[in-house]
Amino acid sequence: MANVTENTESQRLTFWERIYLPEIARGLGLTFRQMFRPTFTRQYPEERWIPEGSYRGRPVLVLEEEGERCVACGLCSRVCPALAIEVRAGETEQEKERYPELFEINMLRCIYCGFCEEVCPEEAIVMSKDYELVFSSQEEGILGKDKLLVPVAQLQERLEFLRQWR
Amino acid sequence: MDLINLAIILVQAGILVNLMLMAAAYMVLAERKISAYIQLRLGPNRVGPWGLFQSFADVFKLYLKEDIVPAAADYKFHALAPVIAIGVAVTVYAVIPFSGPLVTIGGKSYGLAMAPNMNVALLVILAMTSVGVYGVALAGWSSNSKYSLMGGLRSSAQMISYELSMGLAVVGVVLIGGSLNLIELIQYQTAHGWNIFYQPLGFLIFLITALAETNRAPFDLPEAEPELVGGYHTEYSGMKFGLLYLAEYANILASSAIMATLFLGGWDIIPFVDEAALLGLDPTGLPMVLAGHVAFLSKAFVLVFVFIWIRWSLPRFRYDQLMNLGWKVLLPLSLANIAVTGIVMLLLN
Ligand code: SF4
Numbered sequence: 001m002a003n004v005t006e007n008t009e010s011q012r013l014t015f016w017e018r019i020y021l022p023e024i025a026r027g028l029g030l031t032f033r034q035m036f037r038p039t040f041t042r043q044y045p046e047e048r049w050i051p052e053g054s055y056r057g058r059p060v061l062v063l064e065e066e067g068e069r070c071v072a073c074g075l076c077s078r079v080c081p082a083l084a085i086e087v088r089a090g091e092t093e094q095e096k097e098r099y100p101e102l103f104e105i106n107m108l109r110c111i112y113c114g115f116c117e118e119v120c121p122e123e124a125i126v127m128s129k130d131y132e133l134v135f136s137s138q139e140e141g142i143l144g145k146d147k148l149l150v151p152v153a154q155l156q157e158r159l160e161f162l163r164q165w166r
Numbered sequence: 167m168d169l170i171n172l173a174i175i176l177v178q179a180g181i182l183v184n185l186m187l188m189a190a191a192y193m194v195l196a197e198r199k200i201s202a203y204i205q206l207r208l209g210p211n212r213v214g215p216w217g218l219f220q221s222f223a224d225v226f227k228l229y230l231k232e233d234i235v236p237a238a239a240d241y242k243f244h245a246l247a248p249v250i251a252i253g254v255a256v257t258v259y260a261v262i263p264f265s266g267p268l269v270t271i272g273g274k275s276y277g278l279a280m281a282p283n284m285n286v287a288l289l290v291i292l293a294m295t296s297v298g299v300y301g302v303a304l305a306g307w308s309s310n311s312k313y314s315l316m317g318g319l320r321s322s323a324q325m326i327s328y329e330l331s332m333g334l335a336v337v338g339v340v341l342i343g344g345s346l347n348l349i350e351l352i353q354y355q356t357a358h359g360w361n362i363f364y365q366p367l368g369f370l371i372f373l374i375t376a377l378a379e380t381n382r383a384p385f386d387l388p389e390a391e392p393e394l395v396g397g398y399h400t401e402y403s404g405m406k407f408g409l410l411y412l413a414e415y416a417n418i419l420a421s422s423a424i425m426a427t428l429f430l431g432g433w434d435i436i437p438f439v440d441e442a443a444l445l446g447l448d449p450t451g452l453p454m455v456l457a458g459h460v461a462f463l464s465k466a467f468v469l470v471f472v473f474i475w476i477r478w479s480l481p482r483f484r485y486d487q488l489m490n491l492g493w494k495v496l497l498p499l500s501l502a503n504i505a506v507t508g509i510v511m512l513l514l515n
Pocket residue numbers: 059076079080081082083084085105109110111112113114115116117
């Protein structure tokens with residue numbers, strides 16, 4: 001008959017293994033020892049995890065003293081697989097000539113892929129360490145420039161990571 | 167029956183039911199804590215110090231939950247099933263001798279046991295544990311859902327297979343003690359040493375069948391969640407679910423208490439030692455009885471710990487393995503146990 005295989009498992013067992021009880025006692029001994037080992041649990045709101053520079057959290061815009069680095073080229077918006085970014089360009093007196101009048105990331109769409117960061121010619125958008133994203137409405141999930149701009153000093157670790165590994 | 171008697175019985179019943187409810191609440195917590203530590207987690211620790219009030223928060227939540235009855239369910243039986251389950255679970259507590267006589271009022275002494283001297287107490291327990299399955303089977307059948315029905319069916323099949331071995335495992339104890347009265351069995355063990363030393367196989371078979379009887383892992387097929395969602399209580403919610411859950415834990419404590427009575431010497435503190443004579447105390451005096459009560463409860467709760475410990479160590483049996491174990495292993499073993507016990511008893515007398 002097809003599809004009938006012999007159960008060789010039970011033939012491989014020794015007598016003591018076949019009567020189960022000694023093996024069960026061994027298993028119970030193992031779980032008993034486990035009870036006295038230190039636990040792994042992190043007590044979240046009190047103990048927070050601080051990610052490394054390689055962590056891809058909420059994407060943010062780099063803010064320097066003269067203003068944001070972004071030149072509103074729109075590449076990030078173009079590459080974003082989740083269509084989360086909207087950029088509207090405006091003109092400025094500064095050397096870079098263009099700046100984003102409006103820059104919005106819809107955090108309900110973002111999948112934290114990091115493509116925007118990779119494609120940006122100005123290193124103006126980078127992934128931050130922020131993983132605590134809570135919104136009470138859909139509108140609140142769309143972050144504007146006020147929430148996206150982060151001083152460059154706070155992003156040093158990520159920028160160094162990018163220089164080293166990209 | 168005069169009024170004082172009635173009042174005392176009501177107080178006794180009140181204490182016992184509350185003991186059961188509190189024990190069940192803390193068994194749930196213990197289960198969660200022990201499972202957490204076995205898996206290197208912390209378990210509930212937010213409600214009260216060390217999570218001590220977690221169970222009460224859970225019960226409070228269950229009270230506030232909407233009670234959903236499936237449209238296709240038979241409403242009356244759906245509501246009746248949890249009542250049967252909890253009712254039967256409570257009934258068993260009436261015959262368990264939690265303590266010896268503590269107080270004497272009007273020439274009669276009372277302890278923490280409703281009917282301690284019943285001459286067929288052991289039979290009542292066996293009968294009640296098998297009626298307990300009615301609640302489960304009815305819950306499964308009346309929900310009109312395939313998962314629930316399968317859970318109920320499995321529970322009945324399991325009960326029939328393991329009830330036999332359980333009854334036969336107890337026969338050895340009855341042969342040795344020569345009585346079905348739990349108090350007399352305890353007195354016999356106090357005088358001659360605990361039954362576990364004479365009936366180790368009987369104890370083992372009883373422990374295994376008790377696991378199956380209370381639907382605990384590794385025999386928790388009636389509620390095997392990977393196959394049957396929630397098993398017989400899939401279609402239950404709110405406090406009806408709470409009652410089924412409570413009945414389950416009440417049964418675990420009852421089984422543990424019965425094992426402590428039958429095999430671990432009941433309220434005897436140290437086996438083969440006459441503690442009362444050693445300390446020069448009256449064995450029926452209050453200190454000794456209280457110490458015995460504490461000893462009994464500790465034995466019962468150690469067994470509860472074993473139940474929980476086994477659950478978080480062993481995987482669930484397959485259905486055919488369950489049946490094989492019940493009919494091909496435990497039944498012949500328990501019969502052999504009776505035969506050997508009988509022959510030895512005959513030769514000794
Ligand atoms: S991380 Fe990916 S999904 Fe999120 S905004 Fe950047 S490109 Fe879009």
